[in-house]
Amino acid sequence: MDKSNIRLYDTYEGKVRPFVPLDPKEVDIYYCGPTVYNYVHLGNFRPTVTFDLLTRFLEAVGYNVKCVSNYTDIDDKIIKASLEKKISEKELSTFFIKAYEDCLDKLNILPLYNHPKASEYIDKMASFIKDLEDNGSAYQSGDDIYFRVNSDKTYGLLSKQNVSDLVSGARIDVNTKKECPLDFALWKLTDDNGIKFDTILGKGRPGWHTECVVMVNSVFKKPLIDIHGGGFDLKFPHHENEIAQSEAHNHTRLANYWMHVGFLLTNGVKMSKSLGNSILAKDVLTRHSGNAVRLFFLSTHYRAPINYTEENLDASDKQASRYELSLKKATYKLALSNVQEGDPLNDDQELFLNALADDLNVANAMTVLDKEYKEINTLTMKKDSDLNRLASLVKTFSYMSNILGLRFDIPALTDEDRKNFSDYNLARINKDYAKSDELRKVLSDKGII
């Protein structure tokens, strides 16, 4: 596929536009990860699956992708939860990182290039904030260091809002120590019993918006990367504030493309912890396979909202099982006929990749996959079918489903399976129906025939 066909929706520019990475061979992606104070809900994994799909697609067309997502392990919510549980912040975040990673594994998410924790970049955050103070973009007031939003002429460009409207709409806080209600905290000077660090700024801890921008700069070792993403709700203020700091410190907008993933809804309302309508990802992944959850997310374009229901996930489970069974039967039919691995069907692969190149148009990509699935079924059931064609279909279907991140469990045939199959054929030739029925059951239970 011609890489110049790739187009992505960039929230910053407000349109779908050609994707041209800074380095012609490499793509950097950073998406905001979870604050690890609790089990995450299913909606948190929609960006994860989306950026995993994007990574797999970009790698398939020849890019080396460095995909990074962080853990926010410093946050007031973490302090509160660890005090309640009477354990350290570190113990708490380690526990929930492990729980999160179990879900990543079940969802077949590719290993990331880096998975930075905010707590490991404190000195870099402190010196970043010091630089902002030195150049007039930040100021200390009381025990907090704030970003001076009025110093950033580009503020509001990402979320398409202007500063004066934001100011007039801002909540009036009579106790505020801020120069402007939009100013946001970069560092809290504190000696309380929450997690804190001794730095050039004094004892305290960083604000969330600074954590991400510093981790992006540090992990990629550059001020501007290709793609920064996250859930739609992070666009404002989190990403706007990341950009403001990057503009003030590095004179760049941090990422050339800003991608935002739509909400997961439940009964038409955004799933969120604060609304109390969360469905935990770990629970969903005990009831449904990782393939099913991926297919559920892939059933809707990543920027559109998607509605969670158990029925939708049941339907995705059935779809995943149908694909697996079909692939299994075809694979075994080819193996039992000693047919060599097929050549890929280039036209179908091209159609599939071009669909994904169009801002991850998964609906069109799935149309190609389903067309192949149907033909695989037809050729598997039919006697005297073109087995080379079937082998090519299996090869291409596997290539495409791998880009979609689906993982199928197809155990290799054992010697016993092969013997049962030849005994079954012999029994049929000999009209030994009792034996052929018995072997048919054994073979069909394993999906071999």
Ligand SMILES: [Zn+2]
């Ligand atoms: Zn972030």
